[in-house]
Amino acid sequence: MPALEKVTIIGSGNWGSAIAKIIGSNTARHSEQFESTVRQWVFEEQVDGQNLTDIINTQHENVKYLKGVALPHNVVAIPDVIKACEGASLVVFVVPHQFIHGICEKMKGHLAPNARAISLIKGLEITSEGTRLFSEEISRILDIPCAALSGANIANEVALEKFCESTIGCQSMEDGLVFKNLFDTPYFRIAVIEDHVGVQLCGALKNVVAVGAGFSDGLGYGSNTKAAIIRLGLMEMRKFGQTFFGDSVKTETFFESCGAADLITTCNGGRNRKVAEAFVLTGKPIAQLETELLNGQKLQGTLTAQEVNEFLVARKMTQEFPLFNTVYRIVYEGVSPEMITVDI
Numbered sequence: 001m002p003a004l005e006k007v008t009i010i011g012s013g014n015w016g017s018a019i020a021k022i023i024g025s026n027t028a029r030h031s032e033q034f035e036s037t038v039r040q041w042v043f044e045e046q047v048d049g050q051n052l053t054d055i056i057n058t059q060h061e062n063v064k065y066l067k068g069v070a071l072p073h074n075v076v077a078i079p080d081v082i083k084a085c086e087g088a089s090l091v092v093f094v095v096p097h098q099f100i101h102g103i104c105e106k107m108k109g110h111l112a113p114n115a116r117a118i119s120l121i122k123g124l125e126i127t128s129e130g131t132r133l134f135s136e137e138i139s140r141i142l143d144i145p146c147a148a149l150s151g152a153n154i155a156n157e158v159a160l161e162k163f164c165e166s167t168i169g170c171q172s173m174e175d176g177l178v179f180k181n182l183f184d185t186p187y188f189r190i191a192v193i194e195d196h197v198g199v200q201l202c203g204a205l206k207n208v209v210a211v212g213a214g215f216s217d218g219l220g221y222g223s224n225t226k227a228a229i230i231r232l233g234l235m236e237m238r239k240f241g242q243t244f245f246g247d248s249v250k251t252e253t254f255f256e257s258c259g260a261a262d263l264i265t266t267c268n269g270g271r272n273r274k275v276a277e278a279f280v281l282t283g284k285p286i287a288q289l290e291t292e293l294l295n296g297q298k299l300q301g302t303l304t305a306q307e308v309n310e311f312l313v314a315r316k317m318t319q320e321f322p323l324f325n326t327v328y329r330i331v332y333e334g335v336s337p338e339m340i341t342v343d344i
């Protein structure tokens, strides 16, 4: 009989906690394939004078990032990333994208020889030199294959077991199906496709569009305006993929949960939308609103807008992506939010 897979989750924010609930129940359910215990690396912090890891391990609840949701008892919170990942054969990365590099560097040399990873991160490594997917970054640093999972998955709703779908993009179907067993439940339905590039591009770029949708809400524009922003955003997402990743992004991927569906849910119920709306209503800086409104959770869309802009400026192509460009200029250059319907 093949050895049981040892699962480690890297991250314990809002989505990291919701996904820990699913993974913990699935490893217990599929005891022929997975070791029941799931180690979760938790960035240690104090909550009411107690370590967050101690709270999770005794109360089985992440009281800071997913309050009110019971976590399975087989999920064990560990503050030391090396202890959390030592000997792991399946690694689930679910941290805000700005933190991934430092974490991967510490994990080097500590995984099982056959380890495979999956990235749930919604963001892109974009610099003026080029773009890199986080699955590629993780593969490069740790020398292991890495798939991606992304979908219309607002964490709080998934944690309450409200039905939704999600997409796994992989290079090896064999690995994709192992991960499907780790994530799939009757209320979290997984499709596996061989387009790990498209899955991640959608997950990152839809956050920029959601910031634009939030501006529209803050200005009091209605559903038609938001629908236009969503449609134009989808077109720019596809154009970005076709222009910079060519045939490796499949058009059908935009019709999966990771594509149009995630764009719609994020533009209606996500944190990027919420903070962008408050930006218009209050005039406060984004960083201040992130602190005031999100209780330690992190925005991804404004950072991605900045990274995408740097990449497009280096190629003199900002005019070809008017929505991405306008979102950037509103957040970072003091351009009036009304321009969201003028310049796109």
Ligand SMILES: NC(=O)C1=CN([C@@H]2O[C@H](COP(=O)(O)OP(=O)(O)OC[C@H]3O[C@@H](n4cnc5c(N)ncnc54)[C@H](O)[C@@H]3O)[C@@H](O)[C@H]2O)C=CC1
Residues within 6 Å of the ligand: 011, 012, 013, 014, 015, 016, 017, 042, 043, 044, 065, 094, 095, 096, 097, 099, 120, 121, 122, 123, 153, 154, 155, 156, 296, 297, 298, 299, 300
């Ligand atoms: N929350 C959601 O509804 C969904 C989020 N995602 C994506 O999943 C990824 C992770 O998001 P969440 O779990 O929601 O995180 P979050 O937005 O709740 O971020 C907080 C997390 O960042 C950690 N953190 C703070 N400072 C840190 C540091 N210096 N080093 C390392 N970690 C630090 C905190 O401990 C906490 O675990 C993101 O890319 C996000 O876009 C994807 C689907 C749904």
Ligand SMILES: O=C(CO)COP(=O)(O)O
Residues within 6 Å of the ligand: 122, 151, 152, 153, 154, 155, 207, 210, 262, 265, 266, 269, 270, 271, 272, 273, 299, 300
């Ligand atoms: O990715 C998400 C839903 O699928 C969450 O989006 P926000 O980060 O805007 O909350």
